[in-house]
Amino acid sequence: xxxxxxxxxxxxxxxxxxxxxxxxxxxxxxxxxxxxxxxxxxxxxxxxxxxxxxxxxxxxxxxxxxxxxxxxxxxxxxxxxxxxxxxxxxxxxxxxxxxxxxxxxxxxxxxxxxxxxxxxxxxxxxxxxxxxxxxxxxxxxxxxxxxxxxxxxxxxxxxxxxxxxxxxxxxxxxxxxxxxxxxxxxxxxxxxxxxxxxxxxxxxxxxxxxxxxxxxxxxxxxxxxxxxxxxxxxxxxxxxxxxxxxxxxxxxxxxxxxxxxxxxxxxxxxxxxxxxxxxxxxxxxxxxxxxxxxxxxxxxxxxxxxxxxxxxxxxxxxxxxxxxxxxxxxxxxxxxxxxxxxxxxxxxxxxxxxxxxxxxxxxxxxxxxxxxxxxxxxxxxxxxxxxxxxxxxxxxxxxxxxxxxxxxxxxxxxxxxxxxxxxxxxxxxxxxxxxxxxxxxxxxxxxxxxxxxxxxxxxxxxxxxxxxxxxxxxxxxxxxxxxxxxxxxxxxxxxxxxxxxxx
Amino acid sequence: xxxxxxxxxxxxxxxxxxxxxxxxxxxxxxxxxxxxxxxxxxxxxxxxxxxxxxxxxxxxxxxxxxxxxxxxxxxxxxxxxxxxxxxxxxxxxxxxxxxxxxxxxxxxxxxxxxxxxxxxxxxxxxxxxxxxxxxxxxxxxxxxxxxxxxxxxxxxxxxxxxxxxxxxxxxxxxxxxxxxxxxxxxxxxxxxxxxxxxxxxxxxxxxxxxxxxxxxxxxxxxxxxxxxxxxxxxxxxxxxxxxxxxxxxxxxxxxxxxxxxxxxxxxxxxxxxxxxxxxxxxxxxxxxxxxxxxxxxxxxxxxxxxxxxxxxxxxxxxxxxxxxxxxxxxxxxxxxxxxxxxxxxxxxxxxxxxxxxxxxxxxxxxxxxxxxxxxxxxxxxxxxxxxxxxxxxxxxxxx
Numbered sequence: 001x002x003x004x005x006x007x008x009x010x011x012x013x014x015x016x017x018x019x020x021x022x023x024x025x026x027x028x029x030x031x032x033x034x035x036x037x038x039x040x041x042x043x044x045x046x047x048x049x050x051x052x053x054x055x056x057x058x059x060x061x062x063x064x065x066x067x068x069x070x071x072x073x074x075x076x077x078x079x080x081x082x083x084x085x086x087x088x089x090x091x092x093x094x095x096x097x098x099x100x101x102x103x104x105x106x107x108x109x110x111x112x113x114x115x116x117x118x119x120x121x122x123x124x125x126x127x128x129x130x131x132x133x134x135x136x137x138x139x140x141x142x143x144x145x146x147x148x149x150x151x152x153x154x155x156x157x158x159x160x161x162x163x164x165x166x167x168x169x170x171x172x173x174x175x176x177x178x179x180x181x182x183x184x185x186x187x188x189x190x191x192x193x194x195x196x197x198x199x200x201x202x203x204x205x206x207x208x209x210x211x212x213x214x215x216x217x218x219x220x221x222x223x224x225x226x227x228x229x230x231x232x233x234x235x236x237x238x239x240x241x242x243x244x245x246x247x248x249x250x251x252x253x254x255x256x257x258x259x260x261x262x263x264x265x266x267x268x269x270x271x272x273x274x275x276x277x278x279x280x281x282x283x284x285x286x287x288x289x290x291x292x293x294x295x296x297x298x299x300x301x302x303x304x305x306x307x308x309x310x311x312x313x314x315x316x317x318x319x320x321x322x323x324x325x326x327x328x329x330x331x332x333x334x335x336x337x338x339x340x341x342x343x344x345x346x347x348x349x350x351x352x353x354x355x356x357x358x359x360x361x362x363x364x365x366x367x368x369x370x371x372x373x374x375x376x377x378x379x380x381x382x383x384x385x386x387x388x389x390x391x392x393x394x395x396x397x398x399x400x401x402x403x404x405x406x407x408x409x410x411x412x413x414x415x416x417x418x419x420x421x422x423x424x425x426x427x428x429x430x431x432x433x434x435x436x437x438x439x440x441x442x443x444x445x446x447x448x449x450x451x452x453x454x455x456x457x458x459x460x461x462x463x464x465x466x467x468x469x470x471x472x473x474x475x476x477x478x479x480x481x482x483x484x485x486x487x488x489x490x491x492x493x494x495x496x497x498x499x500x501x502x503x
Numbered sequence: 504x505x506x507x508x509x510x511x512x513x514x515x516x517x518x519x520x521x522x523x524x525x526x527x528x529x530x531x532x533x534x535x536x537x538x539x540x541x542x543x544x545x546x547x548x549x550x551x552x553x554x555x556x557x558x559x560x561x562x563x564x565x566x567x568x569x570x571x572x573x574x575x576x577x578x579x580x581x582x583x584x585x586x587x588x589x590x591x592x593x594x595x596x597x598x599x600x601x602x603x604x605x606x607x608x609x610x611x612x613x614x615x616x617x618x619x620x621x622x623x624x625x626x627x628x629x630x631x632x633x634x635x636x637x638x639x640x641x642x643x644x645x646x647x648x649x650x651x652x653x654x655x656x657x658x659x660x661x662x663x664x665x666x667x668x669x670x671x672x673x674x675x676x677x678x679x680x681x682x683x684x685x686x687x688x689x690x691x692x693x694x695x696x697x698x699x700x701x702x703x704x705x706x707x708x709x710x711x712x713x714x715x716x717x718x719x720x721x722x723x724x725x726x727x728x729x730x731x732x733x734x735x736x737x738x739x740x741x742x743x744x745x746x747x748x749x750x751x752x753x754x755x756x757x758x759x760x761x762x763x764x765x766x767x768x769x770x771x772x773x774x775x776x777x778x779x780x781x782x783x784x785x786x787x788x789x790x791x792x793x794x795x796x797x798x799x800x801x802x803x804x805x806x807x808x809x810x811x812x813x814x815x816x817x818x819x820x821x822x823x824x825x826x827x828x829x830x831x832x833x834x835x836x837x838x839x840x841x842x843x844x845x846x847x848x849x850x851x852x853x854x855x856x857x858x859x860x861x862x863x864x865x866x867x868x869x870x871x872x873x874x875x876x877x878x879x880x881x882x883x884x885x886x887x888x889x890x891x892x893x894x895x896x897x898x899x900x901x902x
Contacts, residue, residue, distance in 0.1 A: 014636060030756060031633075061654070061760075063646035064706060065638065069624040072638050080643045082755040091755040093631075095638035106706070108650065123636055137637035 007131045014135040015239045017052035028090040054151040056142055057083040059116050064106055071124035074503055075189050077101050083116055097121055097138040098174055098188050115142035120198045121190040125503040132226050145174035145487035147476045154209035156323035163278045164328035166321040167208020170434045171199035172314035172421050172482050175489050177496040184422025186499050187294050187313045193224045194232050196315030197292035201240050204317035207475040215242040216284030217255040221265025221426040224294045231258040263391055264452025265426045266291030273320040274329045286321040293425035298350035310394050312422025316430040326468040330461040333374040342453030367401050367449050370457035378461055382406050386444040389415030389432040391451035393423045414439050420483045435479040442466040509599035510732035510739035512725050513542025514858045519720035519846025520688040527563055527614045530721035535610055538723035543735055550604035551581040553591035555611040556850035561625050562618040588853030589886035589895030595726045596745045605731045610723040613848035622717055630889045631752045644754050644890045645793040646708050652761045656810035669813040671698035672820035673794035674712045674843055681840025683870035688718055688846030713794040718846035722854020738865045744777025744898030752892050763891030766803035773896040779881055781805050786863050786882030788856035791841040800885050806834055825874055835873045853886040864901040
């Protein structure tokens, strides 16, 4: 699909599965409709917008597609079928995704009748120069890796004096590669950093229970945007309906921006989000910060291929606000130096790095400095800190820095997830933070120090509130759930490279 | 049918298959000339041309097809391009019936192999973009319908084996019929085993031998008013019933998914306007884009009871005598080999279906001539566009 207007119209409807319901007779239609076919003219203006994005459907009937059309060839073989919503009131064509079909195992009758969840994915292959087409007519089994979760909007109960995190979400795919001690998450064929950003953001909205129209700004930090020019944040804003919807124009009243600073592209914006929601003049109730990467690495035998042993895939999203805060942002410190320890030039597919110099003069110097300055600024001792999370490009660096700073295993291991997901670049330290928040009790202090090559670090101190407990039940898809999930699928090296390259 | 019943006074077609050397225009010319020849009229006597191609604009980048035809025929009459041959014929019938024209050329052409590498994407995108976006293939909807059918009618165990065999028999039967069709794409008899083996090899409920092929070809006929028919033909075939109906483009959105409501409605209307009874129809050219669709058509058109067509097929094919036995009556189906073996060049396909019924009713089908007690009086043709999105039914009758 190279037509920009067609692409806009298809993804506008398909990304969120926008649909219609007649308020007179209740008839439902996939895709927006101005009048009801049954009620005719009297229904004009009486159609309600519904969307199926947060709904659970049923796979009514399906078949195996082992000879896909050209644009889907890379995905095949796959299961294609009909999914119905609302007890058969509306039906949509559907593809099951996240399935690697080994020929003998497919039992179509076992799949039929199962509940399925719509997933936001790449639609099909296009030329490298074309717009990346997306759609949510891809589904996974609700009993599988990714559970169905309703989006229930909850009225805020308490206004805090200090802004902080009101909800968060993490998304890593169910596919992993296991080599030596490391497990790493890898995208399925139809995933990329855009789809991870949307899924993580969706999870954060579910967890926070906020009305997405109150999100005034969204930041997406990534270094693997499939586009050099065109933000991921615009897709996130549209699909998640962030900010007030201007329906007639099909636009969202939200500011959306992508940021880039290697692995600290997202953490850098935590303070901006915090400040924005704190400043009354901004009239911004909530701001969302997303970190998403399909971390890039050259193949193992090429220059820069060392990274290929460490890179992961995933996204995390944090919503900042003043109401029903689960972790207050106590303070921060950031530092920067022009240290070119890791870079990717224009038109290059893979990053390069400075080898041994990515350690001492880069990672350790910035992380330690940021941590120490933050502690000094806030007059804190190490004993005041319950959990320590740092950027995790591998297991060695964060372990070493935590030990050097005097932290015990029980303080830094909960936020050290690189051995489970790999280095998720922008998402690496935020996923660590999410893992700690999943676990933390009220009134605990968490220090997170990110690191981005180039180079710089952001250090934050967060203090959890009593609401962290109250909101826990809202998120089934926790970091731990994504580690211990029985549906995790391990693949070999060749499959991993193929998946990473994607459609 | 009222006084101005349109009649077919000449038919023509090319062989279906792969015509690497020929441009679409060459094939149109060949089919058109044959039709004019058999009608014994000159092109300059034509009042209008209705002709069809499903997607020549995509496969051959041919724009205003009428202009090409005008150049070919050196005519400046009214010409209209439709998507299927049946649609062209239907429109031509209206013009004859209205009294506007007396002699109309109806033609159809398709050149699918010119774009063989992208044809499945094109076919699916045209059939329904939203299904395409979700990963549908030209075969997948057939398989979904099959599964829905089996479930709805609770076919299992030995019955399911019979059901699967019955669908294979459709293909075997159509290949058998094509042996005597000089224009058919395939002249190769196959056995039930061949069909079943291919399904199991590819792990699909319907395999390669269940689906109509990709084909090139052209067909044409001359449609005449009663006065002209009388003047030019001793054996005119009258189009006594014609109708069309439409359904939603997205198959999953339709109310019924074990049959085509469009086929049912078109048939009911065509029968009603033709002043015949369904039971009088002994010949049927059904749109067997897949073996399943031939079976489904038997039900949609009301020949077989819902949920029972496969049994009619199975019982008729155990010892096949050239026809299906339905309700104790003989029904000759797809005696040209159907889309499966005759070929399926979309825009031309309906023309081959009509061609066959005309030849049979005229008693000129040669080795294919049905072994009925007497030459049949009525035949019907079902043609579809998309996956049951549009259905056309024509009922033909000899004098």
